[in-house]
Amino acid sequence: MEKKRGNEMTGREYKDGGNSRGDGKRREKGNWDEIGGDSRGRDNKSRENKSRDNMRWDGKVRVSKCRDDISSDSKGRDNKSSNVAAQNFIGKDSVSKRVKVRKDKIRSGRPSEGRGAAGRTSAGKYKDEEEKSAAGRSMFGKADGRSVSGRTISGKSMDGKSVAGRNMSGKSAYGKNVSQKYTSGQDKSSGRQQYDQRNKSVSKKNEVDAKSDIAQRSGRRETKCPYEKKCGSCRYLYLSYEEQLKKKEAFVRQELEKCPELKGHFNPIIGMENPWNYRNKITAIFDRDRKGNPVSGVYEEGTHNVIPVERCLIEDELADRIIGTIRGMLKSFKIKVYDEDIRYGLLRYVLVRRAFATGEVMVVLVTASPVLPSKRNFTNALLKAHPEITTVIQNVNTRTDSLILGDKQQVLYGKGYIEDVLCGCRFRISPASFYQINPVQTEKLYKKAIELAGLKGTETVIDAYCGIGTIGLIASSKAKNVISVELNPDAVKDAIVNAKINGIKNVRFYKADAGQFLTQMAEEGAKADVLLMDPPRSGSTEEFLQSAALLGPEKIVYISCNPVTLGRDLMVLRKLGYRAEEVWPVDMFPWSGHVEVIIVMSHCGLKNK
């Protein structure tokens, strides 16, 4: 009976607005999952206002103090920018004026995740991101949930969804007196800004000493990649893999040694046996060369010039071939590539994701208009050339900002998602959900993180920033129950399905801002034994960290793709009574300047240390 109820709750939570309680009892209608948007992540003001007051972490109805982020929609995007979407197509007369501004316009900064700016982002993640990063290949796609096309301003990565170079940090709530800020209606971003301002050094650098490395490149041993200089993502191609790992270890040490108790507790970095072609996700930007031929590739570092890329040393080879095939098909199907400066044309980006364990392949054609001529023939021709493709999706992005994916999509072939297997669990991955881009290292990362959590089967675990539910679902067999929270509605939807397909009944998912969610839990007097947290590159928030401490977990396992923000958050947690015990760097992004880190902290009860 209990089993059945648990299962029903997990499935129904998303569909019916979460009519079940965390304790298994049915609750009154309170649609917490509607907060900030509908199931496609669109803003829905009237529903939002109504539902906002109903959210409770355990599903009970209450008048909530939580506010939605007024400056962004539920996918973490800027509402301002969405207002300009209507200007997407402009008359050709204005074209000439804009053309001048075009190609060589130097943009500020480059995409977060170590990839040439708006090149091909990865994440994820809501990253993200998936995650976070623009249309290029930001390594992690961790752009607070949206993929961006590579023009990140501060170089911070995001999560989940790729963004075109727009730094999405500043969206989460911060501030010393969290509850006061909520009730006084303060914009979340101002809290984030305050936190970032107090930690100025944090936002400036997040990669291994990038500048000095670029300088050193002149003395490198050999060039392995023809695009290396312009793309700028793989800044360690001049080193051997072992030397690169040493550099990353040193960077982690440098950022975290300010935590004195960590001396002597830095473990060797977990590297890859074969550090090539590890990326399971590619986002290619489409453009025209001087002769008007379609090209695709990544943004040149620091600009919005597209560098045509045919093969990349770190990307999945099949994905590269599929993108090449699409490029070759455009002329015969009379499909024009989109020109972002004159806002004319159709094909903007192509995103390819391959599940390494199952072999399933997803192709997402991101177009500027819903009208894709001969879409059936186009899809058939693509499938004929690559029978490995299991799903083709058209995503319509009429926006003028740097986000890669728009809100509307149509499945042209297959299921509309792919499934992959990690650590023995099967996961459904939708186009907009964050999914780690290096599955080989992800298994090592998750196994180590769960081992460090030291679960005995009796614990209540929180999996914060859970994406499609991966870590919490894998850990669930070792815990009493898991409470997972994630902001990206598509990822939450996937997570609920993932619990079902793996027959897991002790994990509950909540679509909410993790900081707000934990604050509510703390206000309710809830407790947790272990906190697993894996925030976007911009790190966590003061609100989250303070509320986390109030929940009193004995252990906190913090997974981070940015040692700089990790170092910042660690110092906050120290003051809240947590002591860092071990550091495990993991090389999730070989050849880039980025490194993932796991830290385990234990409660030592010393407040204001």
Ligand SMILES: C[S@@+](CC[C@H](N)C(=O)[O-])C[C@H]1O[C@@H](n2cnc3c(N)ncnc32)[C@H](O)[C@@H]1O
């Ligand atoms: C680095 S990813 C980790 C996801 C997951 N743990 C995994 O390993 O696949 C960070 C996740 O945090 C989510 N996220 C970003 N900001 C958030 C917020 N304020 N509250 C909750 N989730 C958030 C993103 O959508 C993304 O899925």
